[in-house]
Amino acid sequence: MELEELGIREECGVFGCIASGVWPTELDVPHVITLGLVGLQHRGQESAGIVTSDGESSQAFKVHKGMGLINHVFNADSLKKLYVSNLGIGHTRYSTSGISELQNCQPFVVETLHGKIAVAHNGELTNAVRLRRKLMRHGVGLSTSSDSELITQLLAFTPPLENDDTADWVASLQISIFQEVGLKSVHLYKDKIMQTQCSKCFHIFTKLGNYNRKDNSETEGWVVSSESCSFLSIGAEYYRQMVYSVRKRCGQQLAIEAPVEADLVSTVPESATPAALGYAQKCGLPYVEVLCKNRYVGRTFIQPNMRLRQLGVAKKFGVLSDNFKGKRVVIIDDSIVRGNTISPIIKLLRESGAKEVHIRVASPPIRFPCYMGINIPTKEELIANRPEFHDLANYIGADSVVYLSVEGLVSSVQESIKARQENENSLKSHKFRVGKIGHCTACLTGEYPVELEW
Numbered sequence: 333m334e335l336e337e338l339g340i341r342e343e344c345g346v347f348g349c350i351a352s353g354v355w356p357t358e359l360d361v362p363h364v365i366t367l368g369l370v371g372l373q374h375r376g377q378e379s380a381g382i383v384t385s386d387g388e389s390s391q392a393f394k395v396h397k398g399m400g401l402i403n404h405v406f407n408a409d410s411l412k413k414l415y416v417s418n419l420g421i422g423h424t425r426y427s428t429s430g431i432s433e434l435q436n437c438q439p440f441v442v443e444t445l446h447g448k449i450a451v452a453h454n455g456e457l458t459n460a461v462r463l464r465r466k467l468m469r470h471g472v473g474l475s476t477s478s479d480s481e482l483i484t485q486l487l488a489f490t491p492p493l494e495n496d497d498t499a500d501w502v503a504s505l506q507i508s509i510f511q512e513v514g515l516k517s518v519h520l521y522k523d524k525i526m527q528t529q530c531s532k533c534f535h536i537f538t539k540l541g542n543y544n545r546k547d548n549s550e551t552e553g554w555v556v557s558s559e560s561c562s563f564l565s566i567g568a569e570y571y572r573q574m575v576y577s578v579r580k581r582c583g584q585q586l587a588i589e590a591p592v593e594a595d596l597v598s599t600v601p602e603s604a605t606p607a608a609l610g611y612a613q614k615c616g617l618p619y620v621e622v623l624c625k626n627r628y629v630g631r632t633f634i635q636p637n638m639r640l641r642q643l644g645v646a647k648k649f650g651v652l653s654d655n656f657k658g659k660r661v662v663i664i665d666d667s668i669v670r671g672n673t674i675s676p677i678i679k680l681l682r683e684s685g686a687k688e689v690h691i692r693v694a695s696p697p698i699r700f701p702c703y704m705g706i707n708i709p710t711k712e713e714l715i716a717n718r719p720e721f722h723d724l725a726n727y728i729g730a731d732s733v734v735y736l737s738v739e740g741l742v743s744s745v746q747e748s749i750k751a752r753q754e755n756e757n758s759l760k761s762h763k764f765r766v767g768k769i770g771h772c773t774a775c776l777t778g779e780y781p782v783e784l785e786w
Contacts (some may be wrong), residue, residue, distance in 0.1 A: 344426050344438075344454040345372025347562055350419040351553040355387050359552045362414035364566050365422040366406045368555060371562030373402055375454075376426030379437040380405045383450040384420030393448050397437040423452035435476045440484040449487060453480040454558050459782070576606050581744035582694040582736055583610025583664060590734035591615060592690045595659040598622040600677060601649075607694035608664035615662075622661060622681065624650040649677065657685030667695050668724075668733075671715040675728045682729070691728070693735040697721070702775040738776050745771060 347368035351357035365382050381397030394414045398405035402424060414420065423438035439452040463482045464474065472485050555568050560575060583606065597617045599608035602625065612619040626648050661681060668674055668691070678689050697716035711717055720727040736744075774780040 344558070345369060345375035345424040345562070346421065346452045346454050346558045347372060347423075348419075348421040348452075348556045349553055350555075352551050355418045356416055357418050357553070359418075361417045361420050361553070362406075362411045364553070364555065365420050366402065366411065367565040368557060368562040369402045369406075369422045369424050371565035372424055372557065372559060375559065376424040377401055379425045379434070380423065381437045381439055381452075382406070382414055382420055382422040383439045383441060383452075384414045384417030386416055387418040389447070393441055393450060395439075395441060395450075397434065399434055399437070421450060421452050436478040436480075438478075438480055440476075440478075440481050442484050442488045444488040449484070451480065451484040451487065453483050578745055579604075579606035579666070579694065580610035581747055582741060583607030583612075584614040585740040585744045586664070586692050586694050586734075586736045587611045587614035589737060589740055590692055592662060592692075592732060592734075593660065594662045594688070594690060596620040596622075596656060597662045597664065598656070599664045600674070601625040604664050604666040604694060607666065611662070611664050611692060611694075617662070620655050622652055622656045622663075622686075623677070624652060626650060649680065651680055651684045653684040656681070658687055660688040660690070661686045662690045662692055664692050664694055666693070667698065668693050668715060668728075668735075669698060670713060671720065671724065671728055674730075678729045688731045689729075691725070691730045691733045693733070695736055696738045696741055696773075696776045697735050698775050700775050700778045738773055741776075742771050742773070 347365055349359075349361050349364045349368065351359040351361060362382060362384055365384075369380055369382075377400075379397065379399045380402050381395070384394045386392055394417060396406070396410050396413050398410075421439055425436070425438060439450040441448055441450045460479045460482060463486060467474065467482065467485050467489060470489065472489055474481055474485065555563070555566065557563065563569075586607065587610070594615075594617060597608055597612035597615065597619050598621060599605050601623060609619055611617075663677070663681075665674060674691065678691070681689050698714055699716045700711060700714075715721055715724070725731065725733045772781050
């Protein structure tokens with residue numbers, strides 16, 4: 333809940349779609365990408381763009397970008413510009429660098445020796461100054477202030493390995509993205525969509541889904557997304573998904589590390605629900621809903637002062653007092669960032685009859701900013717770095733507060749990855765490769781996987 337309410341936000345949303353079977357396809361690729369971006373609207377509201385290709389020529393890229401929300405940028409007339417297409421990528425922007433104007437809208441398209449290539453990127457470059465100087469020293473001009481253009485130009489600048497005058501874009505991506513940049517992006521070249529992520533990064537990026545006909549007789553296409561919730565917008569089925577299982581395992585590990593005598597387990601709706609279910613299952617306690625979410629109240633982090641934010645939190649939740657009156661309640665939250673929104677919730681539960689309120693957090697304390705795709709407040713704003721953290725339970729009004737350990741988080745993720753790999757080994761016919769997997773704990777430990785150059 334704190335992730336959404338107070339400042340930890342995903343940086344941009346990226347989405348890609350490629351049709352299966354014989355081209356030209358009957359699949360409405362631009363419409364699918366648009367709906368996918370609608371599902372990612374919470375990741376960015378400044379601007380949006382889509383680039384499509386018919387798969388025959390990289391010269392025939394079709395592009396439409398605009399400022400504002402997805403439904404404002406894309407309508408029936410603008411979508412006509414993106415046909416006929418068999419594949420494409422889209423982007424919705426939440427800026428971390430560069431001003432908010434049309435020239436910084438993604439995806440970026442550049443001309444290369446082997447044709448055009450389009451790039452949509454999520455994250456923040458920690459070596460942007462060096463990359464900008466490197467390109468400019470070689471005579472490469474930059475037309476925007478966006479970090480993401482650096483990736484596009486770097487990819488075009490990096491000499492691909494050639495075979496019969498055909499670019500080896502996979503090799504080029506390995507050189508330019510993984511070695512120089514190391515962040516997450518999707519790339520479109522003629523008849524291919526290439527999706528990359530930093531191998532050192534903990535942030536889960538790859539989500540694969542297949543887009544089926546209504547009778548499920550065959551797969552119409554494949555989509556990739558920076559967040560799996562976008563699949564619900566288009567009716568795609570998961571091929572690879574581990575977020576839910578990771579969160580549930582975190583709850584189970586939290587129960588091992590921080591058990592407490594209580595009568596029931598609940599959560600602040602809704603992202604911490606899998607962790608709460610895991611905690612309850614491991615402790616042998618019932619999972620009971622104590623709060624219901626009012627979906628007609630906007631996000632509280634946009635309120636101009638703390639008092640209004642706290643009032644907004646109280647309005648956002650209704651209390652199911654009959655479920656917990658006179659009982660000891662364990663509330664599972666996915667994070668406590670500043671400690672502002674959980675306090676009025678605890679107060680609400682106590683006033684409604686809770687005998688005890690224990691807080692368990694299904695992630696370690698966040699102590700450092702992140703530059704790998706999440707917008708985190710400054711170090712000084714984080715509750716884990718403030719004096720109040722040493723007596724956090726008293727500060728927020730809880731009977732006890734315990735966070736998951738860093739080691740517990742990593743072990744929970746590793747268990748889920750192991751289960752996923754075992755599943756993929758049984759699906760070798762799909763020929764998806766599982767590369768090296770690492771974990772970034774920079775926001776928890778301050779040990780960044782790349783050197784910060786500012």
